[in-house]
Amino acid sequence: MARERPIEVAPGVTFPAWTYNDRIPGPTLRATEGDRLRITLINHSAHAHTIHFHGLHAAEVDGVAGIGLGLVQPGERTVYEFDAEPFGLHLYHCHVTPLASHIAKGLYGAFLIDPKEARAEADELVMVMNGFDTDFDRSNELYAVNTIPFAYMGEPVKVTAGELVRIYLVNVLEYDLVNSFHVHGNFFDWYPTGTSLRPAEYTDTVMLCQGQRGILEMTFSRQGRFMFHAHQSEFAELGWMGFFEVGCGASTACERSR
Amino acid sequence: MEDRRARHPSGSRLNTWLLGLLPLCVIAVAVAGFAVLDGPGLTARNGPPAEELTVERTILGAGSIELIVRNQGADPVNLVQVAVNDAFTDFRISEPEIGRLGSAGVRITYPWVDGEAYEVTLLTSAGGVVTHVIPVAVTTPDPSGLIGLMALLGTYVGVIPVVIGMLWLPWLRRVPPAWIRALMALTIGLLAWLAIDAALEGMEVANAGASALGGAGLVAMGAVAAYLLLSGVHTWMAARPGQAGGYRLALLVSVGIGLHNLGEGLAIGSAYAVGALALGATLVVGFTIHNTTEGLAIVAPVSEERTSPRRLALLGLIAGGPAILGAWLGAATVQPAVAALLLGLGVGAIVQVILQIAPSARDHTGRLLHPLGIAGILAGMALMYATGLLT
Numbered sequence: 001m002a003r004e005r006p007i008e009v010a011p012g013v014t015f016p017a018w019t020y021n022d023r024i025p026g027p028t029l030r031a032t033e034g035d036r037l038r039i040t041l042i043n044h045s046a047h048a049h050t051i052h053f054h055g056l057h058a059a060e061v062d063g064v065a066g067i068g069l070g071l072v073q074p075g076e077r078t079v080y081e082f083d084a085e086p087f088g089l090h091l092y093h094c095h096v097t098p099l100a101s102h103i104a105k106g107l108y109g110a111f112l113i114d115p116k117e118a119r120a121e122a123d124e125l126v127m128v129m130n131g132f133d134t135d136f137d138r139s140n141e142l143y144a145v146n147t148i149p150f151a152y153m154g155e156p157v158k159v160t161a162g163e164l165v166r167i168y169l170v171n172v173l174e175y176d177l178v179n180s181f182h183v184h185g186n187f188f189d190w191y192p193t194g195t196s197l198r199p200a201e202y203t204d205t206v207m208l209c210q211g212q213r214g215i216l217e218m219t220f221s222r223q224g225r226f227m228f229h230a231h232q233s234e235f236a237e238l239g240w241m242g243f244f245e246v247g248c249g250a251s252t253a254c255e256r257s258r
Numbered sequence: 259m260e261d262r263r264a265r266h267p268s269g270s271r272l273n274t275w276l277l278g279l280l281p282l283c284v285i286a287v288a289v290a291g292f293a294v295l296d297g298p299g300l301t302a303r304n305g306p307p308a309e310e311l312t313v314e315r316t317i318l319g320a321g322s323i324e325l326i327v328r329n330q331g332a333d334p335v336n337l338v339q340v341a342v343n344d345a346f347t348d349f350r351i352s353e354p355e356i357g358r359l360g361s362a363g364v365r366i367t368y369p370w371v372d373g374e375a376y377e378v379t380l381l382t383s384a385g386g387v388v389t390h391v392i393p394v395a396v397t398t399p400d401p402s403g404l405i406g407l408m409a410l411l412g413t414y415v416g417v418i419p420v421v422i423g424m425l426w427l428p429w430l431r432r433v434p435p436a437w438i439r440a441l442m443a444l445t446i447g448l449l450a451w452l453a454i455d456a457a458l459e460g461m462e463v464a465n466a467g468a469s470a471l472g473g474a475g476l477v478a479m480g481a482v483a484a485y486l487l488l489s490g491v492h493t494w495m496a497a498r499p500g501q502a503g504g505y506r507l508a509l510l511v512s513v514g515i516g517l518h519n520l521g522e523g524l525a526i527g528s529a530y531a532v533g534a535l536a537l538g539a540t541l542v543v544g545f546t547i548h549n550t551t552e553g554l555a556i557v558a559p560v561s562e563e564r565t566s567p568r569r570l571a572l573l574g575l576i577a578g579g580p581a582i583l584g585a586w587l588g589a590a591t592v593q594p595a596v597a598a599l600l601l602g603l604g605v606g607a608i609v610q611v612i613l614q615i616a617p618s619a620r621d622h623t624g625r626l627l628h629p630l631g632i633a634g635i636l637a638g639m640a641l642m643y644a645t646g647l648l649t
Contacts, residue, residue, distance in 0.1 A: 016371075016373075047369060097345065097347075098342065098343060098345045098347075098368070098369075099345065100343065100344065100345060101343065101371075135375065136374040136375040136376075137375060138343055138344065138377075
């Protein structure tokens with residue numbers, strides 16, 4: 001369901017957002033490779049919208065104006081039906097012109113297709129890197145993962161030492177050319193787009209353009225707080241930073257970092 | 259005279275005409291020849307044509323943005339593409355080629371959102387860009403639907419405050435002459451502030467328009483024209499019998515203030531039309547207090563003579579009424595050049611009025627800048643400045 005909804009993106013700052021299901025990012029859609037998907041879009045907003053999925057599908061359901069199902073006008077509904085393929089981490093977003101504003105206003109979300117043979121058990125988290133242009137000058141005033149700047153500074157992401165952490169990282173940031181993810185005190189296995197089960201790189205920093213995404217797998221061995229943030233210092237200090245708080249698990253060995 | 263007529267007894271009038279027209283004919287032939295021969299001896303321009311486009315009006319309708327564009331450069335300009343917020347959009351243009359000083363309407367299809375900012379980029383055939391920013395998008399009201407609202411607004415900020423200010427008249431009649439002199443000095447201060455304000459406003463408006471149409475010079479032109487016209491009217495009135503000096507002066511002050519209020523109405527109306535003005539009690543109260551002082555300025559000259567209520571009402575209407583007209587014109591988004599000229603008229607009128615009032619502020623030795631006078635002028639300007647903060 002698409003509709004307009006003001007969202008408080010920072011204390012006292014209300015952003016006139018356009019949302020899927022009243023939230024930014026929209027709901028994460030998770031399926032297993034080969035599943036038949038039927039996604040219904042009901043447009044309760046004043047503007048025409050679509051959902052354009054990244055993935056393999058027919059032109060009919062591509063969510064682009066003038067092709068197949070085309071625009072979903074205010075008050076109308078449309079069902080996108082296709083198979084979940086290929087496995088990996090993808091995204092969906094509105095594909096109506098002016099594109100930049102339909103995306104920047106919040107019409108996007110993560111679209112995760114698990115391989116038939118499930119990945120290893122892990123502590124999982126979806127991180128959609130986004131930003132908000134609150135004064136409509138086509139540059140962002142606020143940056144974040146999952147919409148709220150500095151949210152994970154106040155409430156760190158709690159993980160357990162010795163246990164596998166998997167992050168599904170999607171960049172939808174509009175108006176800025178690139179975004180990035182950097183973690184302190186650790187390295188991760190990087191699976192670009194998540195379409196291979198073999199990591200492409202062992203690193204602590206990745207760079208993504210809009211629409212680029214990938215899966216990170218890492219295990220913390222030391223207890224304590226470790227930052228993660230964009231390695232564009234400007235984005236970080238405008239909101240895109242947070243902490244992992246590594247605690248000791250019941251079963252795992254735990255080494256104090258100091 | 260007699261001698262020359264004697265030497266040219268017949269057809270002398272015809273000859274005078276011919277002699278007068280001869281240089282004009284030579285100019286016409288020379289210009290035509292120059293154009294036909296394409297300016298012999300002159301090389302073509304150095305470098306690419308300079309494209310100078312100004313957006314004079316922005317009209318926002320449902321799903322559309324219309325710009326009225328004027329070419330103020332020397333060369334014709336072809337508008338070939340339009341982008342809004344860095345994305346090319348569909349548009350229609352009345353005439354892609356805009357000649358010198360010509361204008362064209364560009365109608366852009368765009369689903370703009372209320373309250374957001376947009377940057378419209380016009381791309382010319384030479385690859386140049388003209389950027390126009392819409393700071394806050396709101397639907398442009400249809401001027402014909404605003405007549406009632408603007409009349410009300412003009413009455414609130416123009417007529418009512420001036421009439422309220424005129425209620426000081428009975429009080430003025432009881433105070434000693436020294437007070438009147440001080441009040442006249444205060445009036446000069448008030449008017450000086452208005453003149454400065456109108457001049458700055460006029461230049462701002464003029465600079466927003468096409469500079470080829472005159473720019474800030476139009477303000478000066480308007481000022482000189484109003485000054486000369488009012489001086490003429492004053493002389494004419496002085497020559498007519500039965501006009502009391504005080505009333506005449508009050509009438510001139512009314513006309514001057516009226517022209518100023520025309521400009522004020524213009525500013526309010528146009529600000530409202532582009533959504534830059536929130537019509538609220540604060541604004542109206544601010545203007546009311548601000549303009550009340552103008553009523554005082556009108557009645558000060560007639561404090562020493564009897565004036566019929568009918569004449570006083572007329573004075574109030576002349577001073578306050580133009581605010582209504584100005585608000586209408588402003589809401590109908592008149593040409594910036596016209597607005598600058600109108601504001602200039604206000605400046606000239608006020609300067610003329612100041613000169614007319616000055617004698618009444620002189621003390622018995624004939625000095626204008628006596629301590630009380632100086633204090634009055636400064637107090638007048640301070641009063642206007644302070645009440646202006648409310649608007």
